[in-house]
Amino acid sequence: MRVSVLRLGHRKGRDARVTTHVGLASRAFGAGRIILSGDRDPAIMDSLRKVVENWGGDFGISYEGDWQAFLKGFSGTKVHLTMYGLPVYQVVEDLRQGDGEVLLVVGAEKVPGLVYELVDYNVSVTNQPHSEVSAVAVFLDRLFKGRELHREFPEGKRRIVPSAKGKEVIMQPRAQGGLPGND
Numbered sequence: 001m002r003v004s005v006l007r008l009g010h011r012k013g014r015d016a017r018v019t020t021h022v023g024l025a026s027r028a029f030g031a032g033r034i035i036l037s038g039d040r041d042p043a044i045m046d047s048l049r050k051v052v053e054n055w056g057g058d059f060g061i062s063y064e065g066d067w068q069a070f071l072k073g074f075s076g077t078k079v080h081l082t083m084y085g086l087p088v089y090q091v092v093e094d095l096r097q098g099d100g101e102v103l104l105v106v107g108a109e110k111v112p113g114l115v116y117e118l119v120d121y122n123v124s125v126t127n128q129p130h131s132e133v134s135a136v137a138v139f140l141d142r143l144f145k146g147r148e149l150h151r152e153f154p155e156g157k158r159r160i161v162p163s164a165k166g167k168e169v170i171m172q173p174r175a176q177g178g179l180p181g182n183d
Helices: 016-028 042-055 067-073 088-097 113-118 132-144
Strands: 002-010 033-038 060-063 077-087 101-107 121-124 158-161 168-171
Touching: 002 016, 002 067, 002 132, 016 033, 016 042, 016 132, 033 042, 033 067, 042 060, 067 113, 077 088, 077 113, 077 132, 088 121, 088 132, 101 132
Parallel strands: 002 033, 002 101, 033 060, 077 101, 077 121
Antiparallel strands: 158 168
């Protein structure tokens, strides 16, 4: 199963940190790409590409100017992460049964009501106010049953050596090739 994340309504300047963190959580917790929509923000995209270059992984970063057309044209399962949705534990098993692509939709500004109609599922990780970063992380962890926590990124330039105290980062040569899935 391939998971993509659509970051809806990004506002340049205002949402830079949270959008970057949505991308970081998406990559780290098993998504294959992020699609930014809203204001075009090359700095965010470049920042995420540098993470992929340094830390590895097959993670695409792209921009979509027309989110409605993209959402309508997406052929896989569309899941809007919202605190108003059905609890994740009620739908995650159905999602695991599919072998196609899953698109997670997370908003930056107020999400247009049309999104609730265009998706297959409106899903909540909690019905309390929370961030889109936590929604992506919790949802992906539930979807992949924690297996994403053991993922290796061998083609990265950097690798962390887990340690109870201190921190150790190993620099390693990167395998030849570009960054797949980026445009």
